[in-house]
Amino acid sequence: MDDDSKKSHPTNVIPLQTGFSMTLTAAIKSRTAEATAWSQPSRIAFVDIFDNLGQAEAIWRTLEDRQHFSTPFQRFDFLAAWQRQVGERENLVPAIIVARDAEQRPLLLLPLAQKHEHGVRTASFMGGKHTTFNMALWDREFARAATAPDLDALISGVRTRSELDVLALHQQPLHWHDLPNPMSMLPHQASVNDCPLLTMEPGAAPATRISNSFRRRLNGKERKLQALPGYRYYAATADSDIERLLDWFMRVKPLRMAEQKLPNVFAEPGVEDFIRSACMAPVAGGGHAIDIHALECDEEIIAIFAGASSGYRFSMMFNTYTMSEHARHSPGMVLLRHIVDRYAELGYRAFDLGIGSDDYKRQFCKSDEPIFDCFIPLSLRGTVATAAMSRINRAKHMVKHNPALLHMAQRLRGAFS
Numbered sequence: 001m002d003d004d005s006k007k008s009h010p011t012n013v014i015p016l017q018t019g020f021s022m023t024l025t026a027a028i029k030s031r032t033a034e035a036t037a038w039s040q041p042s043r044i045a046f047v048d049i050f051d052n053l054g055q056a057e058a059i060w061r062t063l064e065d066r067q068h069f070s071t072p073f074q075r076f077d078f079l080a081a082w083q084r085q086v087g088e089r090e091n092l093v094p095a096i097i098v099a100r101d102a103e104q105r106p107l108l109l110l111p112l113a114q115k116h117e118h119g120v121r122t123a124s125f126m127g128g129k130h131t132t133f134n135m136a137l138w139d140r141e142f143a144r145a146a147t148a149p150d151l152d153a154l155i156s157g158v159r160t161r162s163e164l165d166v167l168a169l170h171q172q173p174l175h176w177h178d179l180p181n182p183m184s185m186l187p188h189q190a191s192v193n194d195c196p197l198l199t200m201e202p203g204a205a206p207a208t209r210i211s212n213s214f215r216r217r218l219n220g221k222e223r224k225l226q227a228l229p230g231y232r233y234y235a236a237t238a239d240s241d242i243e244r245l246l247d248w249f250m251r252v253k254p255l256r257m258a259e260q261k262l263p264n265v266f267a268e269p270g271v272e273d274f275i276r277s278a279c280m281a282p283v284a285g286g287g288h289a290i291d292i293h294a295l296e297c298d299e300e301i302i303a304i305f306a307g308a309s310s311g312y313r314f315s316m317m318f319n320t321y322t323m324s325e326h327a328r329h330s331p332g333m334v335l336l337r338h339i340v341d342r343y344a345e346l347g348y349r350a351f352d353l354g355i356g357s358d359d360y361k362r363q364f365c366k367s368d369e370p371i372f373d374c375f376i377p378l379s380l381r382g383t384v385a386t387a388a389m390s391r392i393n394r395a396k397h398m399v400k401h402n403p404a405l406l407h408m409a410q411r412l413r414g415a416f417s
Contacts, residue, residue: 041149042147042149042150042152042153043101043102043107043142043150044099044100044101044107044150044153044154044157045100045101045102046099046100046101046104046157047097047098047099047100047153047154047157047158047161048097048098048099048100049095049096049097049098049158049161049162050094050095050096050097050098051093051094051095051096052094053076053080053083053094053096055096056094056096056098056109057076057080059098059106059109060076060096060109060111060137061076062106063106063108063109063137063138063139064076064137065284067140068137068138068139068140069135069137069138069139069140069143069176069177069179070135070136070137070138070176071133071134071135071173071176071308071310071315072283072289072308072309072310072315073127073131073132073133073134073308073315074111074125074127074131074134074135074136074137075283075289077278077281077283077289078127078278078281078289078290078308079111079126079127081274081277081278081281081289082126082127082128082130082274082278083113083126084274084277085270085271085273085274085277086128086130086268086269086270086271086274087113087126087128088270089269089270090115090128090269091115092113092114092115092126093113093114093115094112094113094114094126095112095113095114095123095162095164096109096110096111096112097109097110097112097154097158098110099153099154099157105139106139107138107139107142108136108137108138108139108142108143108154109136109137110125110136111125111126111136111137112124112125112126112167113125113126114164119381120165120166120381120382120385121163121164121165121166122164122165122166122167122168122385123162123164123166123167123168124167124168124169124170125169125170125171129265130271130274130275130317131171132171132195132308132315132316132317132352132354132355133171133172133173133176133195133315133371134169134170134171134172135172135173135176135181135183136182136183138182140179143179143182144179146182146185147185148185150182151182151183151185151186155167155186155376155378158378159378159379162378164378164379164382165377165378165379165381165382165385166375166376166377166378166382166385166386166389167374167375167376167378168373168374168375168386168389169183169373169374169375169376170191170373171191171355171371171373172184172188172191172371172372172373172374173195173369173370173371174369174370174371174372175369177310177312177313177349183374184372186374186376187374187375187376188372188373188374189372189373189375189390189393189394190370190371190372190373191355191371191372191373191393192393192396193355193356193357193371194355194357194368194369194370194371195352195354195355195368195369195371196352196353196356196357196361196362196364196365196366196367196368196369197350197351197352197365197367197368197369198340198350198351198352198364198365198366198367199349199350199367200340200343200344200348200349200350200351201349202344202347202349204344206341206344209340209341209344209351210337210340210341210364214363215337218330218333218334218337221329221330221333221334222329222334224329225295225297225302225326225329225331225334228297228298228299228326229297229298229299230296230297230298230299231295231296231297232295232296232297233293233294233295233335233338234293234294234296235291235292235293235294235342236291236292236293236294239280241294242279242280242288242292243276244301245292245294245301245304246275246276246279246292248301248304249304249306249318249320250266250272252320252321252322252323253266253318253320254266254267255323256320256321256323266318275290275318278290279291279292279306285311287309289308290306290307290308290317291306291307291308291309291314292304292305292306293305293306293335293338293339293342294335295331295334295335295338297326300322300324300326301322302321302322302326302331302335303319303320303321303322303331303332303334303335304319304320304321304335305318305319305332305335305336305339306318306319307354309343309348311348312348312349312350313348313349313350313351313352314339314343314348314350314351314352315352315354316352316353316354317354319332321335332360333360333363336353336360336364339351340364351364351365352365352369353365355371373393375389375390375393
């Protein structure tokens with residue numbers, strides 16, 4: 001239980017009426033959808049809003065097992081570590097929204113944190129820039145059958161009882177595993193970036209995920225590394241290995257980021273503590289909230305990649321590789337081949353290298369997964385704010401998807417750096 005559970009904060013419990021607001025229904029895309037929404041009742045009867053982690057923990061944990069519908073980035077242990085180490089330092093307050101049916105069964109949980117800036121109270125997904133994907137945690141059967149009136153009831157409940165002005169819900173996948181994301185029924189727009197994706201069919205030949213020619217090139221590079229005494233690939237499971245790999249990463253990654261003239265996000269307050277906590281947090285079924293894979297020899301650590309796994313999909317979070325002469329043998333690419341093959345052998349169906357279109361990602365991930373954002377106003381002040389957020393988001397998306405504008409932006413960033 002989180003220490004916050006010792007505080008005595010009230011829980012906002014709101015019963016919802018059978019009808020639902022015209023505001024959100026009118027925003028659902030077509031008049032046909034509007035008419036359908038008005039003809040169907042919502043299963044959501046109550047909305048609870050929690051302002052600390054401890055109050056929501058029991059419900060949260062019941063909604064994160066494999067019988068439910070969520071990503072590994074919304075696990076309680078992952079986000080609790082982030083909130084304690086990063087969110088609190090940024091003065092973010094939990095706004096954890098739980099929707100229930102008439103029998104008080106939880107149907108979904110939105111793990112949000114709120115901030116108050118420029119007179120506007122905005123709630124966004126916990127995890128900030130450290131989550132690849134954001135979603136609610138859903139009861140699977142409810143997610144499968146969710147309707148526009150259900151989303152209308154959810155937003156109406158939050159609007160009525162909270163003091164929030166905006167829900168800014170970034171980086172949501174249109175689909176996760178075998179189901180569409182019900183939040184896509186809300187008004188939404190494309191996120192700034194897509195996510196390069198590799199799909200893997202169980203039992204398929206290795207060449208279907210990594211071509212034979214690419215494998216031969218990587219095998220040639222790895223033969224140079226295999227000549228090093230004690231050379232090995234492994235997934236870290238022992239606490240001592242995890243600590244040692246993280247110590248190395250925290251020394252080397254700032255040097256790599258400085259080479260690229262990028263800010264060191266791992267030096268921001270609380271981030272290193274969060275990463276270390278999540279890498280140590282065990283999850284049901286084995287593994288940790290963040291899993292680390294490494295190439296190593298007796299002389300040094302050569303490369304690491306770390307990410308979150310769900311039993312269906314592995315999503316990369318952070319990586320780096322040696323500053324020594326061994327870097328010329330592309331150890332990061334060699335390590336990725338090992339990781340892809342490992343998860344394919346475990347029966348995983350998908351693999352991604354995080355949001356963004358870096359060249360090395362395209363070597364492994366040939367397709368794109370669409371990602372969307374929702375900006376939902378909850379007040380008059382919020383209506384103005386969401387219009388501005390939406391415009392900024394669209395402008396960033398346009399720059400990222402226009403090579404000439406992107407090149408200009410990169411040159412300007414380099415000049416200012």
